[in-house]
Amino acid sequence: MPDIRTPQQTRSIEKKDRIIKAGFELFCEQGYYRTTTTQICRRAGISTGALYSYFKDKKDIFIAAFTDFLEGEYFNRLLAALSDFSEQFSIDSFLDECVHVLTEIYLNSYAALTELANMQLEDQKIMDKFSRFEDIFMAAVVDALAAHSIKTDNLPEKYYLVYILIETLAQEKLFHNHNTVDYETLKAEAYRIIKGYLLLEQG
Known part of the structure; x- marks a missing residue:
């Protein structure tokens, strides 16, 4: 060779x-x-x-x-949208943007992400290389939240739990996996939980 x-x-x-x-x-x-x-x-x-x-x-x-x-222009452009708020910041609009970003990623790249997820389960080297996919997204969100004065202890760890809810919303919005779940009600409940969790120490 x-x-x-x-x-x-x-x-x-x-x-x-x-x-x-x-x-x-x-x-x-x-x-x-x-x-x-x-x-x-x-x-x-x-x-x-x-x-x-x-x-x-x-x-x-x-x-x-x-x-x-993962490091291409398209993905970076989507991440950049998370911190691009020309209007007054609100947690609801920010969460809307997070859901939108993940929905766009899944919509345009679902086959790619599925294959990557499969290979990560089967190959430790690939798992080690790409385990930062969620970390990249979560770090961008944490930085954007901190930039808009959402400050609380253990923000990265708290946002990891928030990310799970946002990911669930994005997948339900795109794929409609559950006929018994109304998306708008699911979104309202998720936002209520997230805001109570992140803003608890804000007063």
Whole structure:
């Protein structure tokens, strides 16, 4: 196997990017185990030898593909929206934005996130690499809350519990998983719990 190299020239960078893009598409379409490096090469339009000059194995491509996805412009743009309040801040509007952000992520990337979640359960290396997905989102929310004077002890730990409620709202809004649950009532109850919890020490 040739040494793994970091591309420097534009043509080489573009070739590596094609491999990452092809791998990401195939992982989302048919899963990690059903995807082969031969399929990735075919879709990327490159030779097997070229693939192994940039990546040591399929797992290496998987990690690169999902790192690119999680740290990409789209995801960062969604996170930036959490702190972009031109109007007067309110906890309700902030929570609305949190739900909206997660809904948009699931709507556009559900297959990708499902595949990543599956692989995290099966591979410790991948779990270690991507366990920060929720941490990235939660850290952005905690920073935004602190910037708007929502200050309480153990805010990161408290927001972890809040995140679970927000994630539940986003998934229910998008997928309507429970016929017996009215979304607007669920949202009102969740917001009541969250505000009582986060604002308890605000007076």
